[in-house]
Amino acid sequence: MTTQIPAPASGPLHTPVHAARLIRRQRHDAGERPFIVIWESTRACPLACLHCRAEAVPNRDPLELDTEAAKDLLRQVAAFGQPAPLFVITGGDPFQRPDLIELVTYGHEVGVQVAVSPSGTPTVTEQRLRELHGAGVSGLSLSLDGSTAETHDTFRGVKGVFGWTLAAWDTARALGMRVQINTTVTRHNLHDLPAIVRLVADHGAMLWSAFFLVPTGRGKALGVLTPGEVEDVLNFVYDVGLTVPAKTTEAHHFRRVVLQRQILADAGDDHVAVLGLGPLYEELRTRSAELGLNTAARRVRRPPLDVNAGRGFVFVSHHGTVHPSGFLPLAAGNVRETPLTEVYRTSELFTGLRDPDKLGGRCGTCEFRRVCGGSRSRAYGVTGDPFAEEPWCGYVPGSFPRQQELAELLTRSASAGPRVPAARPAPAEEQRVRHDG
Template sequence: MTDTPFPPRSRLVRTPRHAVAHRPFLVIWETTRACPLACLHCRAEANLLRSPHELDGAQARDLMDQIAAFGRPYPLFVMTGGDPFQRPDLTELVAYGTSLGLRVAVSPSGTPTLTRQNLTEVRDAGAVALSLSVDGSTAARHDTFRGVDGVFDLTLDGWRTARELGLKVQINTTVSRHSLHDLADIAALVRREKAMLWSGFLLVPTGRGAELDSLTPDEMEDVLHFLYDCGAVMATKTTEGHHFRRIVLQRAALAERGEEPRTGPLHARLTARAAALGLFEGERRAVRRPPMDVSSGRGFVFVSHTGEVTPSGFLPMSADNTKRRPLKDIYRTSPLFLSLRDPSLLRGKCGACDYKTVCGGSRSRAYAVTGDPLAADPWCAYQPNTLPEEQPCAQ
């Protein structure tokens, strides 16, 4: 037992600098649904052609004006898709957002458009970061998931080029039955290629993802513990894995007591494979990257290719449209967003959970499985108040 006091929650889990009821930390815009890939999990069910109803250039610039209207510090603005490079005006839009003072990131697909020229142009236009998806440690595994041969090599080349150009690179990995036993190898790849951040996306069964086999809650728990372990040697986070924040608090409490977490066989297998790969050897991070306390509608907002405003791209309930009503008003006053920011409205075990104010479960997953965005996250293994020895120390 160490005499060092338990770190305050504010150091273990970050909160945005401004109240999330007032402004989001992150705005994601689906620039287009056009994409030549056929990814097994795609929430957008992307296709080859751009929609005639997607926001045109003038409407896209108006959207960025609406984001800037939240005031400084502006939300981080991510242009995703589909494949954003399917828009011929992408570079112009990045430059416009940058001119407003927005921090702009781009999330392209691993397609033939992921070229040095295109990456150079978006960097020169002001983009500060790039996020790419890696769902397998080898070409065979990744390309099978993405539905097109050659995607792995294109992604790896684009990743290396982006780093050479000075762009920060985040790597996203969909945690599904397909990638489950490859996660340690993917982690080793991410560390070797020096990504800024590795994000484990815990599958939401929506779009094409509804056809994929889900993990059990216990497997999800083991994956979250493995991501926590990886955080000692590289920066890690989760998408739609809000219970990672609970794991961080519990693991810190256990470490302060000199105890180990209780994990399952999947965690043991992933840890053994990681050890065999030397993942945890060498330089360790001086400070862990604390997860950010944001979730659907609470610090996070998604704008579709047609301007529909939803709490998340994985929670397709529209609160309104930016062509009809300013994003600031939608985010601050819509009943849907207000309900998602009130943890007292959560139902089931999420409503009873001692971590509901810092976790709250995936509202997207609750909606996808039950049709109720305030229902309990069906893929969370934690039973409220049943593991007192793993509760945080007094803060």
């Protein structure tokens, strides 16, 4: 179980790989249906997380979608066609809703796979997990923002959350549930990431997602990362893809890194020197080796999925407003008034976000813009413009030295059709509870 720790190479390390095997396309036209629908079922939550997008509160809002409105939302998701988009019930804490099991059951009845993303609190008991599993939930995602109770609980604002999270994680795994672990990457845990991956490897998860903070909600008060630090962490995430199935959220330039690393590996180039990686990257891979994460446990990495805000991804708030992402607070409609299918397919906001030619700044001139696009949420959070350049990306368009190989790779990828298959079919458990982006 391990992190790949590449050394400077003297010759090609890999057989050249088709871009279709490096970046996965959505199965269906992203303009017609999303890959995933996230529903903020409530803002009620007993935690006080430092980064909370929802600025969660102790009590439920009486204007939340009630049970019948939530069932109608599930029918609207099913109306996209079969197989329906993955539906993730999040919050706040969805366990604060007494109808949670009823809604999971109803989703199963109307042909919608439902995953749940609870807060790590004592409400996530073995009995409730058994009920979720019995209702047909497709997976569970939990947050782990530190490898120790001190680091995680400080970030989550309540003592004991670390222990409750591990208990829920192990219980869910013992019940046969698919578990995704999400880690919010901020300055507080940059140096703790290898130890977090060690925990993910030891406890087992179908996927580890490194979520790069978006400055919205309470997260506005947290310190930003420099573009150089982001590059170092993205390359670390690439390395640990041979330890655990790994992805990023709100770090779409990870797809650029995947293509760059493969091209450099094929050429036998030293990625550290060519990409100008810094001391944080060296520290992270050294620490990974110290933790025994240096022998490949997986045959291939999980290719990242080409999803972005409004392009395969849609968020519905607790009031029913429709957004391209939970971290992009621009509304395009409300499911109480307009069908979700119509909002997603025709609203000016969503159609605009699916057009890479509308991107501004460096993103607009970048050769990777059609496979990356940058975080539209972070662009909006920092500049107020959802089409502005990605603030946490330091890549200078055209600066990658192997442009010919890149152009060939991107051309083959573009001609591969509406869906790009993975290097091997993703295991069934990896096709369920994924917050891709």
